Amino acid sequence: MPRLSSATYLEKFRKEILDHREPNKPCVTICSGTGCHAYGSEEVFGGFVKEIQRNGLKEKVDIRRTGCHGFCERGTLVVIFPEEICYVGVKPEDIAEIVSTTLIENKIVDRLLYVGDDGNKIVRESEIPFYKYQSRIVFGNNRLIDPKRIDDYIALGGYSALAKALFKMTPEQVLEEVKEANLRGRGGGGFPAGIKWETTRNAPGNTKYVIVNADEGDPGAYMDRSLLEGNPHSVLEGLIIGAYVIGSHQGFVYVRQEYPLAVENLNIALEQAREYGFIGTNILCSGFDFDVKVHRGAGAFVSGESSALMTAIEGSVGEPRPKYIRTAVSGIWERPSNLNNVETWATVPLIINKGADWFTSIGTEGSKGTKIFSLVGKVNNTGLVEVPMGMTLREIIYDIGGGIPGGKKFKAVQTGGPSGGVIPESLLDTPVDYDELTKVGSMMGSGGMIVMDEDTCAVDVARYFLNFLAEESCGKCLPCREGIYQMLKILNRICEGEGEEGDIELLEEIAGVVRDFSLCALGQTAPNPVLSTIRYFRDEYEAHIKEKRCPAGLCKALISYYIEPEKCEACMICLRNCPVEAITGGKNLVHVIDQDKCTKCGTCLEVCPPRFGAITKLSGVKMPEPVLQGAEVIRKRGGKR
């Protein structure tokens, strides 16, 4: 493939690709994102290749391995175009039937369709509620392209925004467009990208850098990963446009080593983009030079912080620097360096192509466009969702996420990862908006959204995040290193039933100092999980401390399992299943749990037949006196109760 030497040639080339494609030719797309990969999408893909060949359909059907579709709960996802027939949970053994029924006979395989709440089966992907309420302007192309093939991206209009910027707009005009669009940073901070670009552009110095922050590290979050894996060119195109505005000729992608597929697809994309002349010298013969280096992270969460990330790119240990000069002015090797998150960069080409007016028509007053969230935890439809700013948390969790599984009650949703906070049910109508989420004590963050049900303990949630942060604090500054450690110790104590009067106040006191005195954003936001759980679930903290009771029944030190003698039918099931042989009893003898042996794994509760319901979880109450060894079961006549 020769280098594309002008914008006209790019358009001609795009037309050629499209001319070679028949819009009505069936195309089987197999989601190959990380979630589906874990389900075995590679075998599904291999199976389709073989089966299609075996049926002599090789010339009549296209097969494409695509990026993540988002509905990870139901992988492996297979969508057949042009009808957009969506099969969920596809296994290698389903392939022969799909090929013979759908590809040959043109019929639907009913059993592989998504079944809605009302029991109706849904054929088209876009009609599945999970997708129906989303606005997938950034993430949507993932499902249409093979991330390893640049032609797929070009076919969908890829790099046309770059050509427009280079040939039809001055850097100033592009900057104005991005500023007018009020694109705010998708990595968490929400700082306006255009203003950041302008700072770096106006900063003195000839050498400037642009950087993609792909050091996504929040527990449960994988939006950036899936975007970089599934549509790497969209990120690169945004980056090149940013470089053009700023006057940078060298870019970096800082990507986690733990994201092997993202690294692989990114490197392939770079190679192809270089070959086509989208990066390198004299891009599209515009006279603009720009190249990109991939820098793989070494597994430290703090390296996502801008100054730490830049220190890491310089080759030192990724630790934050205490500077009051912005990295936009003095970053990598003290040169002006503009850092934006993966999603922010991927949004740029859309703004250039469709205009700031279009972009600002989506969203709220202060937050424009869409945001990708990774919806995980106790929710029916886990996966990646992209919604317009302003959609409420309730709509995301119930309309898209399908509510809470197992008929359990919703308790809280955690946004913003370890830097964010929990939002309780009373605030479920809070819209997704940078400022609104901050107001309720959480934050937008990079897009993690962890749903929690009634079985989740608020203190334990705070403990979980603090434990993560204690491990990830670099240890450089004192309040973050020692303050998080001491808060974690208190939380551990509370969960162990050893909480003391005054612990909540001490937590708040330490939290305030860690927030105000820490060196970088990791420490400054670290107290949020503690403060927000205290703010909304103070009663739970108090129950742990004063009554030694865990209201959610989760903290092992505060619960016990008890067999109610009058309900026990001596069926021996719990006795046999107890992994530590803590249950005594026998045929016709009431079963009793030896509390000293019990490890509180909950197996007995799970296996006790629901019609007996003899086992209960107790917390904060005195254990009833055990029945005498050898007490016989009292059965009513007729056996059944």
Add this chain to the structure above:
Amino acid sequence: MSEVTLIINEEEVKAKEGMTILEAARNAGIDIPTLCYHEKLAPYGACRLCTVEIIRGQRSRLVTSCVYPVEDGLIVKTESEPVIKGRKMLLELMWARAPGVQPIRDYGMRYGITGVQAIRDYGLSAPKTKFEIEPTFCILCGLCVRYCAEVKKKHAIGFIGRGTEREVVFFPEIAREECPNCKECYELCPTGALPSHYALAEAHHST
């Protein structure tokens, strides 16, 4: 370099542009506590004790005085209520790691952290103040590491580990060549813990 005037604790202080608040304050005889600061070394911003409050219009903000550059008309409060509250907590946290170590004891007295005045036993037998004593005796101020790197340019000593696992170690391969005739870092160590780190490295290396 042009001169700027700032107000520190309601006192007019003149400073050269490019100076930090800490430098300007100390030049004017106003003491701001520090543990990781050293005039020969680049500011490090790790101990956070030098945090001060600055006021611009209606807004006040806590900043690190060892790195924050002076500005004309800047209002600085080095001992305001939030500053003192934070410093007390920082010292309490540090006390748990390096109980009784001289500078922490001195600052502890100055800011009145829990019970420090009453304590006569220091070191391992020091009583618990706000937090349980779990001594490491190193406060990770990094003076030794930075001195070796920035002044001596030897890099014989460095940090390993993260969070509370972070520790200072001598790298035996470099240390055995460079350290026997230097040991200038020993004098910088505010806790006196450094020689034992060196002894450990020596012991490890000889086994």
